[in-house]
Amino acid sequence: MSSPAVEIAGLQVVRGGRPVLDGLSLTVASGSITGLLGPSGCGKTTLMRCVVGVQVTAGGTVTVLGLPAGSPPLRRRVGYVTQAPSVYADLTVRENLRYFARVLGAPAQRVDEVAATVGLEGQVDALVAALSGGQRARVSLATALLGSPELLVLDEPTVGLDPVLRIELWDAFRRLADAGSTLLVSSHVMDEAERCDDLILMRDGELLAAEPRQALIARTGAADVEQAFLQLVTGRQAA
Amino acid sequence: MSPQITLATALRVVGQLRRDPRTIAMLVVVPCVLVALLRYVFDGQPETFQRIGVPMVGIFPLVSMFLVTSIAMLRERTTGTLERLMTMPLAKLDLLAGYALAFAVIAVVQAAAVSAVAIGLLDLHVAGSTALVVALAVLNALLGMALGLFLSAFAATEFQAVQFMPAFLLPQLLLCGILAPRDSMSDVLRWLSAVLPMTYAYDALSRVAAGDGLRGDVAVDVAVLVAAALASLALGAATLRRRTA
Numbered sequence: 001m002s003s004p005a006v007e008i009a010g011l012q013v014v015r016g017g018r019p020v021l022d023g024l025s026l027t028v029a030s031g032s033i034t035g036l037l038g039p040s041g042c043g044k045t046t047l048m049r050c051v052v053g054v055q056v057t058a059g060g061t062v063t064v065l066g067l068p069a070g071s072p073p074l075r076r077r078v079g080y081v082t083q084a085p086s087v088y089a090d091l092t093v094r095e096n097l098r099y100f101a102r103v104l105g106a107p108a109q110r111v112d113e114v115a116a117t118v119g120l121e122g123q124v125d126a127l128v129a130a131l132s133g134g135q136r137a138r139v140s141l142a143t144a145l146l147g148s149p150e151l152l153v154l155d156e157p158t159v160g161l162d163p164v165l166r167i168e169l170w171d172a173f174r175r176l177a178d179a180g181s182t183l184l185v186s187s188h189v190m191d192e193a194e195r196c197d198d199l200i201l202m203r204d205g206e207l208l209a210a211e212p213r214q215a216l217i218a219r220t221g222a223a224d225v226e227q228a229f230l231q232l233v234t235g236r237q238a239a
Numbered sequence: 240m241s242p243q244i245t246l247a248t249a250l251r252v253v254g255q256l257r258r259d260p261r262t263i264a265m266l267v268v269v270p271c272v273l274v275a276l277l278r279y280v281f282d283g284q285p286e287t288f289q290r291i292g293v294p295m296v297g298i299f300p301l302v303s304m305f306l307v308t309s310i311a312m313l314r315e316r317t318t319g320t321l322e323r324l325m326t327m328p329l330a331k332l333d334l335l336a337g338y339a340l341a342f343a344v345i346a347v348v349q350a351a352a353v354s355a356v357a358i359g360l361l362d363l364h365v366a367g368s369t370a371l372v373v374a375l376a377v378l379n380a381l382l383g384m385a386l387g388l389f390l391s392a393f394a395a396t397e398f399q400a401v402q403f404m405p406a407f408l409l410p411q412l413l414l415c416g417i418l419a420p421r422d423s424m425s426d427v428l429r430w431l432s433a434v435l436p437m438t439y440a441y442d443a444l445s446r447v448a449a450g451d452g453l454r455g456d457v458a459v460d461v462a463v464l465v466a467a468a469l470a471s472l473a474l475g476a477a478t479l480r481r482r483t484a
């Protein structure tokens with residue numbers, strides 16, 4: 001098996017004097033889809049920011065594709081989509097994608113390719129300001145796909161999307177993983193966990209589990225991931 | 240730093256401004272209207288209009304570019320596009336130089352329009368080179384941009400960013416010598432005015448208006464303005480963080 005895409009050891013993040021992540025250790029297997037699940041406020045976004053290297057950390061190490069997170073060579077190899085769409089509302093979809101493609105040094109034809117991947121080929125000439133929230137989120141996602149990154153870090157990419165589109169996007173994620181990319185996708189919708197190879201379950205800045213989905217189900221004897229999550233939480237409270 | 244990324248950034252900023260024709264119109268028309276207003280406010284004292292007209296032509300771009308840049312950069316911060324760019328292979332200088340390039344183009348248009356109105360229609364007399372007045376106006380625009388870029392890091396909201404204009408630029412306007420000669424100010428204010436960049440902008444423009452060329456005191460003023468713009472660009476770059484808490 002190839003070396004993990006992400007290796008985290010003893011990661012600590014303190015914000016406002018309060019630990020947000022307290023000594024987290026885990027790995028993300030390369031070429032897989034890893035789901036990062038947990039309730040809102042549990043530290044999912046902070047963990048993703050650490051992987052991308054935009055978060056100030058208080059301790060521990062985060063190694064991404066063999067390099068310290070945030071190293072300059074990783075800026076071409078890692079794609080990051082924040083929860084709030086971060087694109088220019090006063091430009092069209094195409095203008096946004098063309099600008100970010102130039103920054104990433106991606107070929108111009110990638111603009112149309114990624115627009116099609118996220119199902120926006122019909123809206124490329126629309127102003128982002130005129131798009132719905134879900135469409136804006138897809139522009140933001142398309143931007144991260146431009147550079148064909150080896151690691152894609154997606155923070156709640158399917159929030160507010162209609163179910164058909166959600167399935168289409170997950171199919172697209174699967175194709176990317178099959179082509180060798182690694183995806184770290186956060187969600188607070190447990191049913192999306194069923195589409196992941198590996199799962200990281202978090203609660204209150206702590207790791208409940210980080211293992212292949214099948215192994216988690218087998219170990220807990222739960223019917224689905226939601227059940228497994230509840231069992232792990234109650235098990236911890238009892239202990 | 241990469242010229243392609245800098246140019247792409249400049250084109251992107253121009254593209255955004257193009258979508259906002261009202262802002263462009265105001266950037267160009269408002270200084271022209273204000274300089275016309277000034278001409279008729281001093282209708283009975285043409286010598287006052289002659290003294291402050293040329294410096295005003297060169298100082299408008301500083302004020303408007305300061306405002307436009309601080310809001311534009313604040314938007315990059317609050318919409319998350321700055322953070323996205325910081326995760327990409329873009330040098331901080333690419334971003335700053337891209338903004339500088341885009342706004343320099345606007346500044347040339349602005350300075351040319353207000354000079355044409357003031358000199359062509361309002362009989363403002365420039366004993367020195369008119370081209371030098373426009374060049375100084377562009378330099379001031381770049382200085383305003385650099386200051387706006389730097390100060391925007393200290394504004395959390397657009398309300399705060401707008402307040403930096405009266406807080407930061409109005410005192411400079413009061414102290415630069417345009418209202419009262421600096422020699423007649425109290426010592427403390429005179430010393431203070433000596434470390435404020437707008438003082439050098441006023442000094443250079445009023446000397447060119449009186450017939451000086453780009454040498455002697457004017458050259459010193461220009462050197463100070465360039466140094467101030469570079470220093471605040473460097474400070475501005477230091478406020479762009481790849482990692483945040």
